[in-house]
Amino acid sequence: MTAIDLEQSSSIVFDAATKVYAGQPRPAVDNLSLTIEAGQLCCIVGPSGGGKTTTLLLVNRLVELTSGDIRIGEQSIHDIDPIALRRSIGYVIQQTGLFPHLTIAENIALIPQILNWDKARIRKRTNELLELVGLAPVETFAKRYPHELSGGQQQRVGIARALAANPPVMLMDEPFGALDPITRANIQDEFLSLKDEIGKTTIFITHDIDEAIKMGDKMAILQDGGVLAQYGTPEAILSHPANEFVERFVGEDRGLKLLTLRTLQRALEQATNRPVLMRRSEIQASNLPRIPETATMQAALSLALNSQSTAVIVTSENGLDAVELSVQRLVELGSTTTAPPKTSRARADA
Amino acid sequence: MSDFLGFIGFSVNNFGLLLDKTIEHLAISSTALLIAIVIGMPIGLWLGHIHKGEFIAVSISNLGRALPSLALIAILIGVVGIGFTNVVIALIVLAAPPILTTTFLGVNGVDRSLTQASRGMGLRGWQTLARVELPLALPSIFTGLRTSAVLVVSSATLAAIAGGGGLGDIILNQVAYGMSGVIAGALWVAVLALATDGLFIVLHRLVTPAGIRSRTKKRVDGPLAAPRVDDASAPEEQGVLTSR
Amino acid sequence: MSVTTAVEPVIPDYGQASECVVNNGAFCVDWFVQQWPTVFWPALVEHIGLTLIAIVIGFVLAFLAALVAHRFSVAAAPLNGIAAVLYTIPPLALFILLVPFTGLSVLTAEIALVAYTLLILFSNTLTGLNNIPADARRAAVGMGLTRSQILKRIELPLAVPAIIGGLRIASVLTVSTATIAAFIVDAGLGSPILKAIQSPFNTQFIAAGALAVLLAFAVDGLLVLLGRGLAPWALRRRNA
Numbered sequence A: 001m002t003a004i005d006l007e008q009s010s011s012i013v014f015d016a017a018t019k020v021y022a023g024q025p026r027p028a029v030d031n032l033s034l035t036i037e038a039g040q041l042c043c044i045v046g047p048s049g050g051g052k053t054t055t056l057l058l059v060n061r062l063v064e065l066t067s068g069d070i071r072i073g074e075q076s077i078h079d080i081d082p083i084a085l086r087r088s089i090g091y092v093i094q095q096t097g098l099f100p101h102l103t104i105a106e107n108i109a110l111i112p113q114i115l116n117w118d119k120a121r122i123r124k125r126t127n128e129l130l131e132l133v134g135l136a137p138v139e140t141f142a143k144r145y146p147h148e149l150s151g152g153q154q155q156r157v158g159i160a161r162a163l164a165a166n167p168p169v170m171l172m173d174e175p176f177g178a179l180d181p182i183t184r185a186n187i188q189d190e191f192l193s194l195k196d197e198i199g200k201t202t203i204f205i206t207h208d209i210d211e212a213i214k215m216g217d218k219m220a221i222l223q224d225g226g227v228l229a230q231y232g233t234p235e236a237i238l239s240h241p242a243n244e245f246v247e248r249f250v251g252e253d254r255g256l257k258l259l260t261l262r263t264l265q266r267a268l269e270q271a272t273n274r275p276v277l278m279r280r281s282e283i284q285a286s287n288l289p290r291i292p293e294t295a296t297m298q299a300a301l302s303l304a305l306n307s308q309s310t311a312v313i314v315t316s317e318n319g320l321d322a323v324e325l326s327v328q329r330l331v332e333l334g335s336t337t338t339a340p341p342k343t344s345r346a347r348a349d350a
Numbered sequence B: 001m002s003d004f005l006g007f008i009g010f011s012v013n014n015f016g017l018l019l020d021k022t023i024e025h026l027a028i029s030s031t032a033l034l035i036a037i038v039i040g041m042p043i044g045l046w047l048g049h050i051h052k053g054e055f056i057a058v059s060i061s062n063l064g065r066a067l068p069s070l071a072l073i074a075i076l077i078g079v080v081g082i083g084f085t086n087v088v089i090a091l092i093v094l095a096a097p098p099i100l101t102t103t104f105l106g107v108n109g110v111d112r113s114l115t116q117a118s119r120g121m122g123l124r125g126w127q128t129l130a131r132v133e134l135p136l137a138l139p140s141i142f143t144g145l146r147t148s149a150v151l152v153v154s155s156a157t158l159a160a161i162a163g164g165g166g167l168g169d170i171i172l173n174q175v176a177y178g179m180s181g182v183i184a185g186a187l188w189v190a191v192l193a194l195a196t197d198g199l200f201i202v203l204h205r206l207v208t209p210a211g212i213r214s215r216t217k218k219r220v221d222g223p224l225a226a227p228r229v230d231d232a233s234a235p236e237e238q239g240v241l242t243s244r
Numbered sequence C: 001m002s003v004t005t006a007v008e009p010v011i012p013d014y015g016q017a018s019e020c021v022v023n024n025g026a027f028c029v030d031w032f033v034q035q036w037p038t039v040f041w042p043a044l045v046e047h048i049g050l051t052l053i054a055i056v057i058g059f060v061l062a063f064l065a066a067l068v069a070h071r072f073s074v075a076a077a078p079l080n081g082i083a084a085v086l087y088t089i090p091p092l093a094l095f096i097l098l099v100p101f102t103g104l105s106v107l108t109a110e111i112a113l114v115a116y117t118l119l120i121l122f123s124n125t126l127t128g129l130n131n132i133p134a135d136a137r138r139a140a141v142g143m144g145l146t147r148s149q150i151l152k153r154i155e156l157p158l159a160v161p162a163i164i165g166g167l168r169i170a171s172v173l174t175v176s177t178a179t180i181a182a183f184i185v186d187a188g189l190g191s192p193i194l195k196a197i198q199s200p201f202n203t204q205f206i207a208a209g210a211l212a213v214l215l216a217f218a219v220d221g222l223l224v225l226l227g228r229g230l231a232p233w234a235l236r237r238r239n240a
Helices: A052-059 A082-087 A104-114 A119-132 A138-142 A151-163 A181-198 A209-215 A234-239 A244-250 A254-261 A264-270 A280-285 A297-306 A327-336 B002-013 B015-049 B054-066 B069-080 B084-108 B112-120 B125-162 B174-207 C029-071 C073-088 C091-102 C106-129 C134-142 C147-177 C190-198 C202-230 C232-239
Strands: A012-019 A029-036 A041-045 A067-072 A089-093 A169-173 A201-206 A218-223 A227-232 A290-292 A311-315 A322-326
Touching: A012 A052, A029 A052, A029 A067, A029 A227, A041 A052, A041 A209, A052 A067, A052 A169, A052 A201, A082 A089, A089 A151, A089 C134, A104 A119, A104 A138, A104 A151, A119 A138, A119 A151, A119 A181, A151 A169, A151 A181, A181 A209, A201 A209, A209 A234, A209 A254, A218 A234, A218 A244, A227 A234, A227 A244, A234 A244, A234 A254, A244 A254, A254 A297, A254 A327, A264 A297, A264 A327, A290 A297, A297 A311, A297 A327, A311 A327, A322 A327, B002 B015, B002 B174, B015 B054, B015 B084, B015 B125, B015 B174, B054 B084, B054 C147, B054 C202, B069 B084, B069 B125, B069 C190, B069 C202, B084 B125, B112 B125, B125 B174, B125 C091, B125 C190, B174 C073, B174 C091, C029 C073, C029 C106, C029 C147, C029 C190, C029 C202, C073 C106, C091 C106, C106 C147, C134 C147, C147 C202, C190 C202, C202 C232
Parallel strands: A041 A201, A041 A218, A089 A169, A169 A201, A290 A311
Antiparallel strands: A012 A029, A012 A067, A218 A227, A311 A322
């Protein structure tokens, strides 16, 4: 029985979800209400002990709710058999959890096999997924065992396996937490580009605020005791932290972090008085450093710092138009063009 | 069945004999065990300390396990003749390998970062061995001692066929002692083996340093740190059990 | 060379004796070859039979017990305790203690031999079943595998190397212990050894002893190959 429609993205709704572990005085997750829209990636972020993982495990019923409800699409998870529920949820964990006695292909094929897909379909799906997560040539990787792969490759397999039965929902528990910084950045980038293609509603746990800012369509910040401190877009949270806890958690450099979220193009579009386009001869004559408008504000400031210049030239995508932005102007753009606050404040018990 | 219960009467009437034979049994066993320790432990300590000879140190137990004690005693009859010496030599051959192997595994298995730290603090090689490696290896060493001690008490029963004495004298002499005597002897030796096992379980607990007593499993830190599945069978059973 | 000189009562009365036999040399090849079809080959076959039956029955019992202990962890300690006591009793004593109940029979020998295999097979199988890495277990449950699917598809395959390891030790031990069964039944390689002790004739117990050791190694080797066939991943993992 598959209670949730596979291959269809569904929203996830937490409705006053609460978990109190037996023998614990305080709840691990406290009256959590938030809605993750279909196809969106929500990063749950917070200090350790903030109930992040518990929140995740409530969804696939590895931990049962004490009170409240969680709905996937229209359906309460209580109305779905836990086994069927889990098969319709992709699950990725930090330590990969790959089965050491199965090859990569067999690891990915496990759930389709249990769901009795025919062999040709399983094979097709496995190859398709290996390619999707960038493990090519497929034939080589399919026959390998997990320990024969690097940490980053193993986690790609973990993601492919979670996608195998095309679940509408993905749960990712610090999936890139064990990887070295370079591998981590690469796999983050690839996952981001893959995310829109697969369009799964995803809950992504991390303790790393930068990862959350980079990966999340929305961020939910949990503070001690599993209390939701703030839920909103990274931009909204960075520009308008809901309380002191969030402000401290996102860091004093939140202004700089915000700059990573905005491209020059967007900043210029939102600017009240736009700078004048440079003439061709001016562009040619200038020896200021150049940067494409698709780069972030942060990159532009960084470039100015590195080249010790007081201004940069921002070029359009076709390379024909350009404007000159002084550092002063960049700072103004960064501080004035913040998005209007659209953040839901947490209940005032923090 | 009457034969079986007859052991009670026999034990009561021949308590002195059983006691004498038990003492003889223990004399053979402890002599062999002590010599086996003197031979096996230093080699295991040294090989473990220098992290060399793993193949030999482990294979020797496998080899010992395949060696039937009966055949060993019989062959030694041909080489050294009948008597105490024969039996003690046979028992040493059986008991030394498990001691050597577990000592090696214990010392070799001590976390390298600990020995490195102790060297970094300026301890000499033998000081590292005595103060770091040996204490941490004691639980493993006592596992081997337990295996060897039980094995020796058990195999010493066969000493009788080579005129070595011990409780086997009663068990293998139905003509003189009757079925009741044979059963009584077998029960005594069974109890003796279980008591030896118990003694070494207690010793094992006593020698385990308090700091590592409750530590169960190492934490798994990353995807590559997952325990190797093929190593996981209990070392107690895998490495050191040997033939009877 | 005549055989008329009485040396000692050590020469078995087996027809014409060579110089080696007369002097009770360490190993008389001619005598061994001569005795092979009537003494050693039958003893070897009997020995293989004794061992094989004990291992098969012991494995079935220990495997079922391990499944129970795996499912209900409270059962693990008592089951292990029983197996440990059986394992600790000296073989000769156990053989003898069974005689009043099952007589001087192959049954007695098998009961004792099975008893000795239990501890190793049980504890290795249980260790193997519990061997699944914590992250793999969590992933398996999280993916929606049922308890029996986890057992069949994950835990049992992962336990294969440990089970084979247990079978190797148990077989080698049983080959060795089965020689002692000769005290109660006239079968197996222990038999010629015991007979040779009556009149210490070197070739006979060296040959029988060596055959037992070789048999142990052969069984061990076969099980290693079986393990490689059943769990190729473990081998590749080791080499990686």
